[in-house]
Amino acid sequence: MSATTNTSAPLEELAWRELLHQHTDGLPAAFAAGQVTAYVGFDPTASSLHVGNLVPIMGLVHLQRAGHRPMALVGGGTGMIGDPSGRSSERNLQDLDTIRANAEAIRRQLAKFLDFEGPSAARLVNNADWLCSLSLIEFLRDTGKHFSVNYMMAKDSVKSRLENGISYTEFTYMLLQAFDYLELHRREGVTLQMGGSDQWGNITAGLELIRKAQGGDAHALTFPLITNADGTKFGKSTGGGSVWLDAERTSPYQFYQFWMGADDRDVSRYLRFYTLMSREEIEALDEAVRSDPGKRAAQRALAYDVTARVHSPDAARAAQEVSALLFERADPAGLSDAALTALRSEIRFAAYAPVAQPAMDEVDVLHALQLLGLADSRGAAKRLLEQGGISVNGEKLAQPTVRHDRLLRGRHLLIKKGQREFGLLHVP
RNA sequence: GGUGGGGUACUCAAGUGGCCAACGAGAUCAGACUGUAAAUCUGACGGCGCAAGCCUUCGAAGGUUCGAAUCCUUCCCCCACCA
Numbered sequence: 001m002s003a004t005t006n007t008s009a010p011l012e013e014l015a016w017r018e019l020l021h022q023h024t025d026g027l028p029a030a031f032a033a034g035q036v037t038a039y040v041g042f043d044p045t046a047s048s049l050h051v052g053n054l055v056p057i058m059g060l061v062h063l064q065r066a067g068h069r070p071m072a073l074v075g076g077g078t079g080m081i082g083d084p085s086g087r088s089s090e091r092n093l094q095d096l097d098t099i100r101a102n103a104e105a106i107r108r109q110l111a112k113f114l115d116f117e118g119p120s121a122a123r124l125v126n127n128a129d130w131l132c133s134l135s136l137i138e139f140l141r142d143t144g145k146h147f148s149v150n151y152m153m154a155k156d157s158v159k160s161r162l163e164n165g166i167s168y169t170e171f172t173y174m175l176l177q178a179f180d181y182l183e184l185h186r187r188e189g190v191t192l193q194m195g196g197s198d199q200w201g202n203i204t205a206g207l208e209l210i211r212k213a214q215g216g217d218a219h220a221l222t223f224p225l226i227t228n229a230d231g232t233k234f235g236k237s238t239g240g241g242s243v244w245l246d247a248e249r250t251s252p253y254q255f256y257q258f259w260m261g262a263d264d265r266d267v268s269r270y271l272r273f274y275t276l277m278s279r280e281e282i283e284a285l286d287e288a289v290r291s292d293p294g295k296r297a298a299q300r301a302l303a304y305d306v307t308a309r310v311h312s313p314d315a316a317r318a319a320q321e322v323s324a325l326l327f328e329r330a331d332p333a334g335l336s337d338a339a340l341t342a343l344r345s346e347i348r349f350a351a352y353a354p355v356a357q358p359a360m361d362e363v364d365v366l367h368a369l370q371l372l373g374l375a376d377s378r379g380a381a382k383r384l385l386e387q388g389g390i391s392v393n394g395e396k397l398a399q400p401t402v403r404h405d406r407l408l409r410g411r412h413l414l415i416k417k418g419q420r421e422f423g424l425l426h427v428p
Numbered sequence: 429g430g431u432g433g434g435g436u437a438c439u440c441a442a443g444u445g446g447c448c449a450a451c452g453a454g455a456u457c458a459g460a461c462u463g464u465a466a467a468u469c470u471g472a473c474g475g476c477g478c479a480a481g482c483c484u485u486c487g488a489a490g491g492u493u494c495g496a497a498u499c500c501u502u503c504c505c506c507c508a509c510c511a
Binding site: 229230232238257260261262263264265266267292293294295296299324326327328375376377378379380382383384386387388390413417418420421 | 455456457458459460462463464465466467471472473474475476477478
């Protein structure tokens with residue numbers, strides 16, 4: 001991750017990666033003129049970022065690699081208001097302690113992507129530092145005065161909500177974001193704000209404020225909205241939940257698997273968006289997808305690269321090994337104790353605790369499926385079994401019990417639900 | 429505060445006294461086909477149960493009735509318009 005001195009590079013880099021949605025006209029000149037300090041805001045609505053936040057994060061990374069200064073703003077203050085952009089309904093407000101804790105957790109995650117040393121050292125700021133002490137009168141005089149209601153109503157984020165209603169609080173959100181930009185412009189010399197394409201309206205409100213309040217010149221850049229080829233929303237795991245960057249919420253193995261499952265039609269784009277691989281490397285993988293898609297070379301490279309960056313190279317290698325054990329090994333009977341221990345921390349794991357033992361030397365698999373969280377109820381587990389969706393130790397299961405003599409190493413069962421969900425059961 | 433419209437399972441959305449665990453669609457899950465892909469086809473999709481069946485659900489609480497998601501009363505919430 002060495003910083004170069006080519007200050008005009010980021011736009012070209014973002015362009016070939018198809019990460020450029022729109023930007024203000026003067027931006028190329030600003031990059032060419034010298035080091036630019038740019039920021040992206042992150043909402044502390046959860047205690048972890050998720051893969052949907054990766055594009056703006058990578059935007060900061062590319063900027064830094066080109067010798068500019070990245071800054072991440074955690075919305076500890078604005079998070080208490082709620083951004084109406086891209087939402088059809090009013091947000092629920094979260095309490096202060098939660099937001100504070102979330103902001104801190106997000107800070108730690110961002111720290112993994114950016115370099116905090118050197119001439120283009122990254123910085124992290126929290127807008128709670130200036131918004132929470134801002135007085136209403138001061139805000140209305142110095143900021144509100146610069147915006148007409150007409151201007152605000154014309155913004156998409158507001159316009160789309162007029163039908164169903166928008167609170168005064170959320171209506172004001174864009175002014176707070178504009179205020180942030182002005183504040184950072186003054187304090188830190190920030191001249192670029194980046195964000196998702198739905199942020200364009202809020203960002204340009206900031207440009208407006210900087211120009212009117214200060215006569216300053218600043219820029220905007222937005223990233224495209226990431227879509228999946230099949231029309232579903234990017235960033236949902238097969239279970240439907242978000243894919244988080246926090247290892248506690250989404251294990252490195254699950255994270256790795258999320259990328260392994262990328263659609264052929266998406267994987268080339270994702271390599272561009274989410275890895276730092278060179279154009280040549282990526283084009284070679286594109287070719288691999290065309291000539292031998294079954295090998296999944298691009299998915300493997302994508303999964304390893306992103307997992308290594310978000311978690312660690314060690315975690316990525318472990319995920320790789322576990323994936324090989326689970327998906328490429330014909331006979332789980334030969335798994336060593338060490339392999340079983342490795343599996344235990346990567347896939348669903350539960351200790352078998354029978355409610356009503358069917359027989360002394362048998363395991364009630366329906367109950368085990370519930371213990372492992374692979375089925376919500378006994379009825380659901382039964383349906384899975386009836387439909388042939390359950391395998392134990394690599395063999396399709398036909399009856400709801402398994403004899404003890406089939407336990408791996410005398411004490412484990414490797415249970416598979418469907419094509420790719422695994423659980424390890426420990427039988428005491 | 430007034431008037432009108434609305435709150436049905438994960439989401440959208442039918443249903444206006446029994447045929448309703450509740451049409452349909454999407455999402456989700458599984459099977460076949462495959463490549464841990466896509467598309468397609470098939471099945472499942474409140475809980476318990478081998479089953480018959482039982483239990484819990486239609487904003488909340490009461491009531492009418494042999495019987496309610498459907499009728500009545502009160503309350504809560506959302507939306508629109510008016511004040």
